[in-house]
Amino acid sequence: MIEIRNVVKRYFAGTPNEITVLDGIDLHIASGEFVAIVGQSGSGKSTLMNIIGALDQPSSGEYELGGTPIQRMNRDELAQIRNRKIGFVFQSFNLIPRNSALKNVELPMVYAGVKPAERSRRAKELLAMMGMDERMDHQPNELSGGQKQRVAIARALANNPDIILADEPTGALDSKTGNLVMEIFLRIHREEKKTILFITHSTELAELCPRVVTVKDGRIVSDKAGSNRGGTLS
Template sequence: MMRNKIIEMRGIVKSYYLGTPNELEILHGIDLDVYEGEFLSIIGASGSGKSTLMNILGALDRPTKGHYYLDHLPMENVRDDGLSQIRNKKIGFVFQTFNLIPRSTALKNVALPMLYGGVPRSERSRRAAELLQLVEMSGRSHHRPNELSGGQKQRVAIARAMANNPAIILADEPTGALDTHTGRLVMDIFHRLHQEQGKTIILITHNAELAEETERTIRLRDGSIVDNRMNGHYQLEACNESV
């Protein structure tokens, strides 16, 4: 069975010019394939380049060199507005610090990507309510972020990431600001989305234990991929497939 390649990166280089000759290369030619329905983790110490990689994956930034196809779409020469549209339709972000709009209610926060996607108002509210139900936050839909606990905020953020039914969910240290128990609950939601909805999820973390839970882990060190392997019981499946 040919699996749909949702991300294809070839020779991605990112460097910053801090005035010649001080060129700082953060990523040194990354090759990465992610298939539809995969639950992938990217692990690395701070300074390994994982934030930079995530920014490029999330269409927040452009690589200096290399090719990146997101959902078969070449990302070179896409203008700023095009990148906005890609972020809106193809990518759902979950951040460590939740990044909810403080003045807006949970429902409005979830509806926000749909607002920028041009979804009509009534449809936005309907879908936002549905998504809040999915993350078991229906009871809190009219609360503002400052009236929610960390775990609740992250669940709202996950619902928001799902708003436009994106091709991938990019989760950057989603449990980093949470205690172990609530972190567990959040991870369970990701597993559920992966299993029940077949979402492609990329988890960026420095926590090896959490990475272990995913299907495949990519380890970054000093801007290069040093390890790319299947985890635990998924390994067997992959072996069977390759045969």
């Protein structure tokens, strides 16, 4: 599903301030895997996620998503990839303010050109799946952190993407709510057969994932199985 070969990301290339954030990353993730990418802040894990999410382009190296090379795509094609193939879940939820939960979940489908009736039906279904059907008319500022994140996960699933990219999705939540959200990811993995990339700085949370990739100083330093092979939280 995801093929990354010798990806390098440099900022301020050719100047004295040159920073190498990713320094030759090789990563292969198969369809249906649940992978934790763990590392300290500044390790380059977020940059790696941005490249995988087609939000950012590598300075060099190759990235193929489902067999399609990403680095030769134009802006619209990249937007299409983000829209159809990838679902983002962010630490700070990033719900669109002043838009109801329902509207937020519908948004990726608006950009995909799905008809209003179908859009609304699908959004309600997803919100129900997240246990948020009672609050679909609420605006983000009327929701708690855990509720916001559940809306965000519903939104990420809207266009039925192959990959869910979650960047510290529990980072802004207390541990109890965090576990609940983690549970949702595991369930999606199990029931929807999605490829899930879970970016975190917490080794504890990473251990709950079947596969753990550790990034340090722009390189992958370890790639091993997590302790939770079964894919459930006890």
